[in-house]
Amino acid sequence: xxxxxxxxxxxxxxxxxxxxxxxxxxxxxxxxxxxxxxxxxxxxxxxxxxxxxxxxxxxxxxxxxxxxxxxxxxxxxxxxxxxxxxxxxxxxxxxxxxxxxxxxxxxxxxxxxxxxxxxxxxxxxxxxxxxxxxxxxxxxxxxxxxxxxxxxxxxxxxxxxxxxxxxxxxxxxxxxxxxxxxxxxxxxxxxxxxxxxxxxxxxxxxxxxxxxxxxxxxxxxxxxxxxxxxxxxxxxxxxxxxxxxxxxxxxxxxxxxxxxxxxxxxxxxxxxxxxxxxxxxxxxxxxxxxxxxxxxxxxxxxxxxxxxxxxxxxxxxxxxxxxxxxxxxxxxxxxxxxxxxxxxxxxxxxxxxxxxxxxxxxxxxxxxxxxxxxxxxxxxxxxxxxxxxxxxxxxxxxxxxxxxxxxxxxxxxxxxxxxxxxxxxxxxxxxxxxxxxxxxxxxxxxxxxxxxxxxxxxxxxxxxxxxxxxxxxxxxxxxxxxxxxxxxxxxxxxxxxxxxxxxxxxxxxxxxxxxxxxxxxxxxxxxxxxxxxxxxxxxxxxxxxxxxxxxxxxxxxxxxxxxxxxxxxxxxxxxxxxxxxxxxxxxxxxxxxxxxxxxxxxxxxxxxxxxxxxxxxxxxxxxxxxxxxxxxxxxxxx
Amino acid sequence: xxxxxxxxxxxxxxxxxxxxxxxxxxxxxxxxxxxxxxxxxxxxxxxxxxxxxxxxxxxxxxxxxxxxxxxxxxxxxxxxxxxxxxxxxxxxxxxxxxxxxxxxxxxxxxxxxxxxxxxxxxxxxxxxxxxxxxxxxxxxxxxxxxxxxxxxxxxxxxxxxxxxxxxxxxxxxxxxxxxxxxxxxxxxxxxxxxxxxxxxxxxxxxxxxxxxxxxxxxxxxxxxxxxxxxxxxxxxxxxxxxxxx
Numbered sequence: 001x002x003x004x005x006x007x008x009x010x011x012x013x014x015x016x017x018x019x020x021x022x023x024x025x026x027x028x029x030x031x032x033x034x035x036x037x038x039x040x041x042x043x044x045x046x047x048x049x050x051x052x053x054x055x056x057x058x059x060x061x062x063x064x065x066x067x068x069x070x071x072x073x074x075x076x077x078x079x080x081x082x083x084x085x086x087x088x089x090x091x092x093x094x095x096x097x098x099x100x101x102x103x104x105x106x107x108x109x110x111x112x113x114x115x116x117x118x119x120x121x122x123x124x125x126x127x128x129x130x131x132x133x134x135x136x137x138x139x140x141x142x143x144x145x146x147x148x149x150x151x152x153x154x155x156x157x158x159x160x161x162x163x164x165x166x167x168x169x170x171x172x173x174x175x176x177x178x179x180x181x182x183x184x185x186x187x188x189x190x191x192x193x194x195x196x197x198x199x200x201x202x203x204x205x206x207x208x209x210x211x212x213x214x215x216x217x218x219x220x221x222x223x224x225x226x227x228x229x230x231x232x233x234x235x236x237x238x239x240x241x242x243x244x245x246x247x248x249x250x251x252x253x254x255x256x257x258x259x260x261x262x263x264x265x266x267x268x269x270x271x272x273x274x275x276x277x278x279x280x281x282x283x284x285x286x287x288x289x290x291x292x293x294x295x296x297x298x299x300x301x302x303x304x305x306x307x308x309x310x311x312x313x314x315x316x317x318x319x320x321x322x323x324x325x326x327x328x329x330x331x332x333x334x335x336x337x338x339x340x341x342x343x344x345x346x347x348x349x350x351x352x353x354x355x356x357x358x359x360x361x362x363x364x365x366x367x368x369x370x371x372x373x374x375x376x377x378x379x380x381x382x383x384x385x386x387x388x389x390x391x392x393x394x395x396x397x398x399x400x401x402x403x404x405x406x407x408x409x410x411x412x413x414x415x416x417x418x419x420x421x422x423x424x425x426x427x428x429x430x431x432x433x434x435x436x437x438x439x440x441x442x443x444x445x446x447x448x449x450x451x452x453x454x455x456x457x458x459x460x461x462x463x464x465x466x467x468x469x470x471x472x473x474x475x476x477x478x479x480x481x482x483x484x485x486x487x488x489x490x491x492x493x494x495x496x497x498x499x500x501x502x503x504x505x506x507x508x509x510x511x512x513x514x515x516x517x518x519x520x521x522x523x524x525x526x527x528x529x530x531x532x533x534x535x536x537x538x539x540x541x542x543x544x545x546x547x548x549x550x551x552x553x554x555x556x557x558x559x560x561x562x563x564x565x566x567x568x569x570x571x572x573x574x575x576x577x578x579x580x581x582x583x584x585x586x587x588x589x590x591x592x593x594x595x596x597x598x599x600x601x602x603x604x605x606x607x608x609x610x611x612x613x614x615x616x617x618x619x620x621x622x623x624x625x626x627x628x629x630x631x632x633x634x635x636x637x638x
Numbered sequence: 639x640x641x642x643x644x645x646x647x648x649x650x651x652x653x654x655x656x657x658x659x660x661x662x663x664x665x666x667x668x669x670x671x672x673x674x675x676x677x678x679x680x681x682x683x684x685x686x687x688x689x690x691x692x693x694x695x696x697x698x699x700x701x702x703x704x705x706x707x708x709x710x711x712x713x714x715x716x717x718x719x720x721x722x723x724x725x726x727x728x729x730x731x732x733x734x735x736x737x738x739x740x741x742x743x744x745x746x747x748x749x750x751x752x753x754x755x756x757x758x759x760x761x762x763x764x765x766x767x768x769x770x771x772x773x774x775x776x777x778x779x780x781x782x783x784x785x786x787x788x789x790x791x792x793x794x795x796x797x798x799x800x801x802x803x804x805x806x807x808x809x810x811x812x813x814x815x816x817x818x819x820x821x822x823x824x825x826x827x828x829x830x831x832x833x834x835x836x837x838x839x840x841x842x843x844x845x846x847x848x849x850x851x852x853x854x855x856x857x858x859x860x861x862x863x864x865x866x867x868x869x870x871x872x873x874x875x876x877x878x879x880x881x882x883x
Contacts, residue, residue, distance in 0.1 A: 258785050414791050444789070
């Protein structure tokens with residue numbers, strides 16, 4: 001522990017500001033409120049603040065940032081962050097420091113986010129113990145009112161001086177280099193700091209009526225209580241304020257900003273929020289969380305349960321920003337959880353503290369948001385709305401995908417969208433995508449021709465486990481565009497035909513003219529090692545169809561298969577799964593013999609942006625291929 | 639070949655076209671991408687041969703509908719610019735009154751010489767392909783829409799409220815400054831420009847697709863407005879809630 005007189009502290013801050021190689025920011029007043037902003041002088045600092053409008057997260061995960069620049073003639077480049085100026089953050093409260101520790105784990109998990117981490121690694125956090133607590137703060141209930149690590153320096157106001165606790169070498173060096181007259185703290189100073197911290201820990205304006213350790217388990221028991229969520233979210237404006245001010249929220253959107261030449265531009269990342277109406281909407285119009293109640297519930301679950309299950313922490317630090325920003329006053333976690341606890345007592349639900357899950361955090365490669373360039377080598381129209389594109393990576397490398405994986409395809413200036421690869425990995429030099437014209441990216445891709453360039457990121461996600469399926473009978477069930485990802489496995493199996501047992505394909509689409517891969521699929525009828533049945537929902541008078549008419553499930557009773565030896569591989573529009581799975585189960589197919597591939601909105605492809613999240617799962621990372629036995633208890637999945 | 643563009647105006651202040659005239663350095667880049675064949679505010683020439691029509695102003699007379707339909711026939715893309723054209727704008731304030739009274743107030747004894755009917759946005763008369771909201775529209779959003787159209791892209795206009803941008807801009811909430819703001823139900827895309835300048839959102843971009851109007855009214859009342867005044871907050875820009883063509 002060190003001490004520094006307030007005068008010398010101001011000198012310390014001013015000498016930091018005087019160093020142009022540093023970006024010094026701190027808490028300043030903004031109207032009646034407070035905000036972190038660039039410091040021009042130590043006099044601007046308001047270390048007596050209660051809470052800032054936005055947390056200091058904005059310096060590492062800014063509201064808007066350029067991820068990638070592009071030039072149609074030279075491709076995509078990740079925006080280099082090598083010249084990032086070290087940011088010195090002066091005045092972070094302990095709960096905001098804890099929030100950064102949460103964010104560090106999230107942005108490092110599986111694949112690390114280079115932008116967040118390079119800014120974070122070069123920063124210095126000078127914390128300050130809370131002097132005035134905001135009315136909505138409940139940090140003490142979350143164990144975040146004080147903190148013993150996570151900072152480089154921690155200040156405690158002792159009247160005419162600051163006690164300074166050094167938390168890192170970086171902090172020690174900074175203090176050495178830029179401050180004068182630092183003294184060693186005496187026993188009475190250490191005791192004063194201890195007392196102040198104790199006072200803060202005991203102080204709160206908002207309090208849980210139960211132990212906050214019950215939150216994950218309690219949530220688990222309330223998921224299905226629809227009316228509870230509807231009642232609490234009735235007044236929700238879907239304005240997203242609660243998540244936008246949150247220090248642990250990290251959902252984002254990615255948009256292309258072309259300049260007026262239309263040849264060059266930037267791909268920008270910007271904050272998004274799961275409370276916003278269109279957050280989980282895909283381009284076909286399907287919205288996977290289309291009510292206020294489901295979005296409202298998702299926020300509490302993400303903080304209180306999903307992140308707990310993944311990382312072992314409830315991702316709320318009790319800053320109270322959500323409750324003070326919410327105009328209808330429905331976002332206060334303390335009120336919500338107290339209501340939930342009261343309700344659980346009323347209806348007699350027993351809640352035990354959650355056991356900390358066995359956390360296996362993998363950290364791996366750094367994400368490269370810049371796509372590789374690929375050339376369209378072949379374009380084959382398949383139906384009025386679907387076209388097959390054969391692509392080759394310009395650097396000569398193989399895509400190296402597993403059947404069932406997907407890629408993110410970029411079109412300069414228009415954007416990026418995910419597509420399941422439809423060709424088998426046995427096809428090496430090129431890969432195929434079958435794309436339906438639906439939104440902006442797909443419509444633009446349809447205007448491209450052979451020789452034109454697109455960007456490719458990936459392959460991403462978990463594909464089909466072709467090894468596990470060896471020796472098994474396979475029943476493929478494809479509805480409409482669902483044939484596209486299934487085809488990668490189907491063709492792989494045909495290319496390794498001796499490794500597999502019976503191969504049955506059931507394929508349905510709305511009308512005969514919507515049949516995809518027509519010649520290829522219909523030629524299966526000539527093979528004696530593949531059983532193939534097709535159906536259409538209806539056949540208009542002017543079209544010809546000699547096969548089954550009816551929904552896809554009408555084909556299931558037409559094939560005889562041994563449910564114990566058979567694995568069913570299912571992909572189709574969202575509505576299809578429920579019915580196909582019901583019928584497979586009625587044929588005694590075990591749950592773990594059913595494999596599905598799911599579609600969701602995906603922006604990042606690497607488990608960060610949050611759009612594809614189904615309860616605790618990320619479709620882009622944990623899927624898109626799932627074993628039914630693993631997701632059958634997950635309400636949002638099917 | 640550069641697409642040919644034309645500008646048209648109906649009932650409005652022409653402030654949106656003025657935003658284009660004021661683009662300054664960007665106007666040259668813009669003219670590198672399009673050929674302007676008609677723009678009454680800045681040029682004398684006129685041609686009916688155009689691909690993209692930008693229409694400012696609301697439709698306030700039956701006889702204006704013919705002109706709109708003619709524009710729709712000529713153009714492959716119709717873009718409504720500014721609040722009057724996109725949502726009816728403040729012209730729709732008259733819709734709360736009797737049309738005969740409105741005429742008398744404006745034209746006095748000569749009222750019988752003029753026609754009028756409830757003010758409406760362009761898409762109440764003809765289908766519209768793209769919108770540049772705002773009163774006036776911002777230059778940035780106009781350019782965003784133009785660039786999107788040139789790239790063959792449907793312009794992405796937010797379906798979330800102004801609060802999103804306001805939070806990103808770290809504004810002190812207008813309600814906390816004692817203002818009564820309709821940002822929580824108003825479509826974003828303006829980068830919360832009015833609140834950034836220390837005032838409040840009036841709603842000039844119209845409401846989001848599914849606004850929680852009841853909750854917004856309750857919030858206004860909770861912060862001290864009378865119920866009538868809270869309802870009045872909706873009248874300034876949300877006066878037309880008719881169907882789209």
